[in-house]
Amino acid sequence: MATHQLIGSPISYYTGKARAYLRFKKIPFEEVLSSREVYEQLIVPRVGYPIIPVMVTEDDKTLQDTTDIIDYLEARYPEPSIYPATPRQKLVSLLMEIYGDEWLVIPAMHYRWNLPENREYAYRQFGATSAPEKSPEEQRQIGFDRAQHFAGMVPRLGATEHNRDAIEKSYLQLLSDFDAHLAEYPFLLGTRPSIGDYGLIGPLYAHLWLDPASGKIMEAHAPRVVQWVKRVHEPQEHGGEFLPNDEVPKTLFPMLARMFNEHLPVLMSTMDHVEQWAEANPGERKLPRAIGMHEFTVEGVRGERAIFPANQWMWQRAADFYQSLDDDGKAQVRDVFADFPNAIAALERPIRRRVVRENFRFTLEG
Ligand SMILES: N[C@@H](CCC(=O)N[C@@H](CS)C(=O)NCC(=O)O)C(=O)O
Structure with missing residues (x-):
């Protein structure tokens, strides 16, 4: 029987967001690696340009953009909802989604492409996704070539040598603020993850935890954020509650x-x-x-x-x-x-x- 397919890569920002959501909701899906062939034969023909993640639903509909993927699935698998029903919590969760999706891309891309250990890891991972059948040496070269497009985005996103220290300072402060929050609550708004947690998991999972040099920084500065990353990306629970009284x-x-x-x-x-x-x-x-x-x-x-x-x-x-x-x-x-x-x-x-x-x-x- 056909099942939903999530097409993406293990070290992709937005694939991590969609994967974490699908797992929490216990929605049956299979993950398809976005190899070069899959880009050519599936992603570009269906979407019109190369991008991940893409979802092909069990009835063959194509969805792109994690926000559209999540909202499509929320309508079909409503419980437990990741949208709080109350004004303040719902708004805060939407704001945190935007912040994770659109702003933390700056530290995420800075750390991935400006730290040599991360960059090297990313080349190899890009290559392994793009051409799983090739040797590690060939994969490294393929990954290096593919990575130029992404590494080239870093200054356009706003991260340069000029503001490097400021970006790192802001990120480390964010980590310690989030760590302090997580001393009290397992997720942003209680014992259930919200759309805000899924916005934040994009950058905080792939670029800022899985990338090896980033992972060390997170372990050293914010061990509770590491636990949260694992909780959101590999959920063991399927329910939980948002805090009472719209707190x-x-x-x-x-x-x-x-x-x-x-x-x-x-x-x-x-x-x-x-x-x-x-x-x-x-x-x-x-x-x-x-x-x-x-x-x-x-x-x-x-x-x-x-x-x-x-x-x-x-x-x-x-x-x-x-x-x-x-x-x-x-x-x-x-x-x-x-x-x-x-x-x-x-x-x-x-x-x-x-x-x-x-x-x-x-x-x-x-
Ligand atoms: N906002 C989109 C963005 C998708 C996206 O930017 N994906 C990245 C990889 S994680 C990509 O494929 N970028 C290709 C490009 O920007 O050229 C989403 O939520 O799905």
Whole structure:
């Protein structure tokens, strides 16, 4: 009988997110290695361009983007839901998903491609995925060639020699903040993983734990985060509960504050640039992957990175949810984020030009 297939690689960021989710939900699936042949014969013909993970469902539907994969499966396998039902927890879980998916890619890619031990490991793993039948020496060469595309993304994502120390400082502080949270709770919002845990597992599993030099850093700075990585990626439990009374634990606030300081200004600037791009390109709907460069700041150090409309698509999930709440729900959110006026302003900001996904590509709505 046909089963869902998850096509991806053992050291891929977003494959790890989807795999962890599927395991927790006990959804039957088989994993297919994204070899060169699989890219040529399955991924590119179905999606239109090379990307992982891809899900081919048991009834042969093609899904890409882990957020779409997860939401498709949540509708069919609703219990136990990874979306809290209450306003504050649901919003916090969506924010942590965006932060993991779209911002922690900076430390993740920095550590993978700028530490020689990790880079060497990644070449070999890339090669083993791409050409499992070849010898280790040939795989290393194939992996090296394939890796150039990914290593080349690092400066476009904003990680350079100039801000290296700041990126590492911010990441190590995030690790210790998360470690302190995990002294109290097994997951972000209680004893059940939420969509926020799945956002964070992408970077924290593959690049920041499995890569050997990264794993040593995590073991040394945040042993509880290591345990969480294992708990999320190899779940033993299938249930658990979100905390009662829509509580957002105090121990999450340092992580939220870091996201609001570093990532939120970039999300707002992305929306400005999407609006400007729409003005400058009347009638054009298909968005390029990146639309110019903008500044960002980490630990007081300024950098530049490409502007990705994909980031806005993810942000819309949180903003739409907040804006859909009734007055009481909004007031509860404003209350819990009272110390973060920039977060409230961001959530209230109308989305003038929406980014949607059509045929696996980002376009402007309507
Ligand atoms: N947001 C997407 C991103 C998928 C993605 O970026 N995958 C990476 C590997 S983990 C990739 O294939 N990148 C190819 C590229 O960026 O050219 C998701 O959640 O699935």
